Structures are given as C-alpha cells and as structure tokens.
Amino acid sequence: MTKPFILGLTGSIGMGKSAVAAMFRGLGVAVFDADAAVHELQGPGGACVAPIERAFPGTTGPQGVDRQKLGAAVFGNSAALKVLEQIVHPEVAELRRTFLAENSAAPLIVFDIPLLYEKTGQHGLDAVVVVSAPAALQRTRVLARPGMTPEKFAQILALQVPDAEKRAQADYVIDTGVSLAETRHAVQQLVHTITAPQN
Template sequence: MSGKPFVLGLTGSIGMGKSATAALFAQRGVPVHDADAAVHTLYGPGGAAAEAIGREFPGTLDAQGGVDRAALREAVLGDATRLKQLESLVHPLVRRESEAFLARHAGAPLVVLDIPLLYETGGEGRCDAVAVVSAPAAIQRDRVLARPGMTEAAFAAILAKQMPDAEKRARADYVIDTGSGFPAAEAAVARIVADLTASPPVAPIPGKA
C-alpha cells in the first residue's frame, strides 16, 4: 500500500489499559504514535514546550529546565482557564509531531495514533476509525489509585476533564475490553490488525473488536 495508511485512533480514559494495548499493536509491527511520549519529550529540558510553559506558568520548571509535572498539575488543577492555556501551548506541538509520524510511515498499511484525549480534542476527525480501551469502573479506580502519588482528588479531577467511558464506547468503531485480562485484549488487537490490514480493509462494526 502506498500514499496513506489506514489511521486507527486509540483512546481510553485513565486506568483503562490503553498504553498496554498500544504496546500490543506495536508488537504486531504496527507503527504507533504515542501522544503522551511526545508530550514527555516536549516537556523535557530543551523541549519545544518547556520554555513556553515556564514563561506562562512560573515555578513549573525543574532545575534542568524541564517541566515539573507535579508543579504544573497543581498550577492547572481545577482551573479551566489555566488548563485551556496549557492545552493551547501543547496541542499544536503534539499535532505537528503526529503529522511528521504519519509522513514517515506513509507506506504502512496501518498506523495507530495513541491519543488519551482523542474525543475531547476532536482528534477523531484525523482517524479512519477509533478503538476505545475500556474496563469496569471498579477496576479502573483500583488501577489508578495504585499509582504512586495519585490521590482521590487528582483522580476525580482527571475524570472530570475526560469524556465518560460509556460515551466513548458508544462512539467507538472498536471497543477493547481489558477488564477480563490482557490475553482477551491481545486477541481483540489481533482481529483488528487482521481486518484493517486486509486489502481492502474490512469495515469496522461499531463497538466490536
């Protein structure tokens, strides 16, 4: 295949297992662009976002000149205006990184854009289909609160800015459920890759994986 790959958006709320699922696509040879990893690079010392964030949010850079994520989280937590300021700085830079990724992999049959806030930022418009990674709320909560430094308040604040899981599932072309374990998710990923690398790709059935 040449020119343009099939672009699958991969998303899911915090604690759903999205990163582990993205790794399953990568293990099958599918190029994956990780928006979080791109942000990590942009936030690092010398990163394209670090200087601008330090200027707009004083006190949020570490001694090396990179972004102190904990300090930045405190600076925007619960403040919608400040959060939008941050997003207006970072989202265009991440978009530029993803466009460069797509150009590098223009000859691949399938690529994955791993974007945590895909629906919230309108990113589905850049995708040919969307897969949502999901799990029951109790499992999600246990996973998130097991993370170092995570609190109930921080978890609640993160959920408040994310589209509800039920709505994401309803809008998705594929739902990958990690609640029963990752072997089932791996099987779902295998089916999706087989469908979307067929010639022509098999049209997704909304909500099925």
C-alpha cells in the same frame, strides 16, 4: 499509493490503554503516543520549555518542565489550561505530522490519544478504538497507582467523557476486563480486519 489507515486509540484512566498500545507495537504497528510526545516537548531542551517558562514563570528548570509546579499552576484554572494547550498542542501536531510522513508506507498507524473525545476530536482519523474494562476493575487498577486517592480518581473521572459514551461513539472496542491473551487476540483480530486486503 494507498495511504495508511489511521486508527485513534483512547480510553479512560485505568482501562488498560497503555497495555493495548504495547500490543499494537508488538504486532509491528507504528504507534504515535501523544503523552510521550508531550513529555519529550516538556523535557530537557524540549520545544515547549521556553514558552511555558514565559507563560508560567518558575515552572521549569534544567530538567525541563517541573510537571508538579506546572500542574499546580494550571489545575482547576481553565484560562491557564487554555494558555498551556495553545503552547503544547501545535507542537504535538507537528510531531504527529512528522510521524505520519515517516510511516507513510505503513498499512496501519495508531494514534494513542488519551483525551480523544475530551479534547482533540476525531479529525484526521479513519476510525476510533476504545479500550474498556468494567468500572470495578478500573477503580482497582487506578487506586493501586502510587499517590492516587479516591478523591483524585473522582476528579479525573469527572473531567473524562464517561466510558459508556466512549464505547457508544467508538468504531471498535477492546475489552481489557478479560485475560491478557484474550485482549491480545482481540488486538490481532482488529489489525487483521483493518489491514487485510479488501476483495
């Protein structure tokens, strides 16, 4: 039995990664969303809530983890961030293993990993696709988000691997600086390229 082709999907903030992930889903591709997994683990009754409360007292409540309080506890503190990652990452990996097992018959599985180049690396992936757009468009999109400021955007960018570097390391690049139809077509082409039987 052939195992699924595992494609890592990543891209810097505001590049349109969520839209591209939705396009993959729309084509019937199984997509594992690392961010959604973290939300689930930190939500009411989530597996990470009790260990996070033990490590960072006062950061959780009936709704699970209070992301603002937790953010304040770890922001700019690399030691605290490391503790948090040691709680969350193994749990996400476990959810990913389950997801893989449930979709083992699929020809293609997409792992949506925002910090692929920054944190998780390419381990276990067959290829990586980077979602990219011109910097001016990225800036416009991000600054349109509620609560976003140019300073905050600059801080986030400083923590992310530059877009040009991501593109250089990627196996595939999907451009979202074009029309939605063109982006969707590029996603369809990519799915076809990967899943078409090799002669």
